[in-house]
Amino acid sequence: MSSSVSTQPGEHHHAHHFSSAIAEFEACKQGMWIFLVTEVLFFSGMFLAYAVLRVFYPDMVHEAHHMLDWRLGALNTVVLLTSSLTMALAVSSAQRGNKERTVKMLAITLLCAFMFLIVKYIEYKAKWEHGTLPGHLFINEHLKLEKTPLFFSVYFVMTGIHGLHVIIGIGIIFHIMRRAARGDFSKDYFTPVEITGLYWHFVDLVWIYLFPLLYLIS
Amino acid sequence: MSNTAAAGHTLAHGDNYINHTPGIKSWLGTLDHKRIGMMYLYTILCFFLLGGIFALMIRWQLFSPDSHFVDHDKYNRLFTYHGAIMVFMVIIPLIPAAIGNFVLPMMLGAKDVAFPRWNLASYYVYLTGALFAASTLFLKGVDTGWTFYTPLSIRTQSSATWVLIGAFIMGFSSILTGLNFIVTIHKLRAPGLTWDRLPLFVWALYATSIIQVLATPVLAITLFLLILERTIGIGIFDPKLGGDPVLFQHFFWFYSHPAVYIMVLPGMGVISEIIPVFSRKPMFGYKAIAGATFGIALVSFVVWGHHLFVSGQSEFANFVFSLITMFVAVPTGVKVFSWLGTMYKGSIRFNVPMLYVFSFLFVFTIGGLTGVFLATVSVDVHLTDTYFVIAHFHYVMVGGTIFAFLGGLNYWFPKFSGKMYNETAGKIACLLVSLGFNVTFFPQFILGTLGMPRRYANYLPQFTTLNMVSTVGSWMIAAGLLLTAFYLWRALKNGKPAGDNPWGALTLEWQTPSPPPMENFLYDPVVTDGPYEYRGEKIKLGMYA
């Protein structure tokens, strides 16, 4: 067995196939960036479907978007932007080895994420009551323009998949927070915090695009 | 780090990845890239067998024009399964996930891939997806064709949803493998292994991984939308609900055309490994081949529209896609010429892997040239959706990928197992497969130009003779493959020891015991030269070549 891993007290045990902890950190970061590229392409398919819809049925999309409450959307934008800030602060505290502050910032991020979901729940509930649901589930009788269900199909698919990313994010952040509280991270080892941060910024970024495209159509 | 063994090695020559820890459990939970590669290999071969059986059944049905071997609905399921299994479960993962997993880290002088856990996860994700899709065999089957064109795939009463979910899941396995390989190639190269010293197989896997990472997510979202289309009718691809069925084709081919190169680039990489070793010459135009690999990968993203020449897309789109597609021919040609240039004034050995190279060059040239026919928009109008297309992509997919895989399997088998197989049996099998392949698929070019459409359960009687010939050919391929399975199995059981470097290759995976030890090398390798620098005594290496 290779014994290139020499460990000193307090130092992170990097995986034996990396030459050093720095090499491992670099690799993990690069892996996360590549993963985010795949995410961009995954969402790009939905954005393309959205674009086709707007070109095909501009009037219908315009009418249907009034069913979305832009105030709630804006609130959620603020909530997510705040969480992005606290996430960035969590990463920088982790880099400085400030355990307490890292945990605190992660906790605020978590709080924001939950708040986002609560607002989203209020919005979804309203859709449920109005019957403005995707596809065959659509039962609203006030929206007169034909093909209106298409708009809500796209709305639910896009916000639904984004919401799923938020939920996954909550799971990861919670896990990272527990590890941080346990003292797993130090000035020399904060890879998980850093790449979780990358992921979370991406989730926020998607929302920054979704909000104007769905809620603010002129 | 140096060429000398690092302190602390306790590994004896004889302790290897196969016998290091015994028991099935130690395999199922392994993080070792070689074991994962072997698990992939065996699993994929099982599906290859299944897809092959479907192929034989298709050919049997088509032996006569009015065959009642299966009815129309069953026949439609046969070709759908054959296509879906061979594309999603066999050819896409075959070379990267099975051979690549084993060989890539060794070629780089690494102990493993960058993320071993994700590597194991990718295997189980693949297995889950594949079993999901295959489980529909016991339900109502699937009859959409492997391309899932809407609105047929929305309306069908078959179990299409489960197959879509299976393909969706398998996509993530593909993404994980691609991601892992890219990071591995960037971060885990041995000291001295600069980019211009990378073996061409690594270059090929690198380009493949980039395509996998960029294209597969689009397939994922496409399949996801189609699943929702079938379950709640979201309407994006359904003309009845205001959607656009041709939009689905654009989505689908945006992935599936690059996927063609996911399938064929690794094959080209294998060929690029075998030729210099068995010609005892450096690769002719190393940079041109590496560049051509990337050229093909790049162009592959902007040619998907050539699958839609008769779909009703605009004339302008046809103009652009036809023009760009033409340029695929150029880097492909560069590769073929460079391979020939490598043989020129070489010292050519006729071992089994090299015989597959000759077969590959023969059929791949036909596959490539007929690709130019289909890229020419007016010529494509008559030929598309006929047997000409079937013949063309089998010449590329089987002639390109499967022949390269068989060459690679015969090439690296001694490394995988430490054993040597019966070379005479290998040569006979190669001859059978190659002959059988041409007998099966060459008549299909003529059937296509004559006008026989694809996916026909019954056909007009004047197509009978050529179809009979084709069916006979399919039996020859089956015989060749069975023989291959047999001689490799025998070699595994009681083959002669192959030695560490039976072919006299210079890449790193051969500079370590066969089968390799748990962490690949007995010492940390340092690279001082290119991968094919055959000079002086190096030409005489290798006890089998």
Place this chain on the structure above:
Amino acid sequence: MRRLLLGMIITMFGIELNARAATLPVAATDVAASWDSLYWFLIWLSLVFFVGIVVAMIVFAVKYRKDVNKKPKYIHGHTGLEVVWTVIPTILVLIIFAWGWAVYRDMIHPPADAMEVHVIGKQWSWQFSYSNGNTSVRDLYVPLNKPVKLIMSSEDVIHSMFIPNFRVKQDVVPGMYSHVWFESKVPGIHQIFCTEYCGTDHSAMLGRVIVLTAEQWKEWWSGKKIDVDSLPSDPSFPGYRANFLGEGLPADAAQAQGLSLAEKGKKLYETRTCSACHSTDGSAKVGPTFKGLYGSDVKLIDGTTVKADDNYIHESIVMPAAKVVDGFGPVSAMPMGLVTSEDEINQLVEFIKSLK
């Protein structure tokens, strides 16, 4: 030497002629003939490359086989050679593209005076409607030496109209019209295949183009039955049989019913209350008038302009909200639920076309 070359060329020409008959259906249109020229150019060009590559491979394999007394040459490449084998194929593919595009233009642009026939694809048969009201199933009747344009749509899934003798093929997509045209120079029967997989009986979705001489055409047009069996059979596809069709579908033409397509459309216009909102005299009612609509430029509510072609009218009937005409309110659906079949839409389209 010259005689040898000449002999070679003659032999090759002979081989090509024989091979043409064995590997391609008859070329029954001018487009098909020019397609064949391009195709054979590609075949010969491919043969040159293929033979070159395979011969080089075999020669190298024999000449440079392992020989302990000879050392392989240590070379890494040859820039000049690499440039040559990059540049020459590039030029060649550009030539092929240009030629291919020229043939394609002829293939898809019909002459202005082409006779129009409406085609509906449905699982698993073809239905044809002619301007005089004639209809036929599976058998498409057309006049000899006259350009014919097919206006095609689908009732269910995607189909594809493929007539090998004419070298044309076009997908037939639900929700839109697609077109294909030809001018047959060979009287008699020509095979039709469906080439887009469309479900269970895809392989039985066959049909025939029946090309009639001027006299026969006149008879058929006026409603008389034509004895198809007495016509010249398809030179490329003699195997067409009635029993090959799916069961329960008439193989023969349904006959004329007196009214032309446009007249049938007029009837629909009157009986299905279209007239309540759309005038035929140029006055605006709830909806825009039909008079002079076809072929005009229509200004839409979002400021853009579209040309009122077949596809526009089709779309406006099925999805009126998709393109709303400037000055009219959006309608969610034509208040009819009435025009449900592609057949009836075709009739309405022809009626609107007739209101010049």
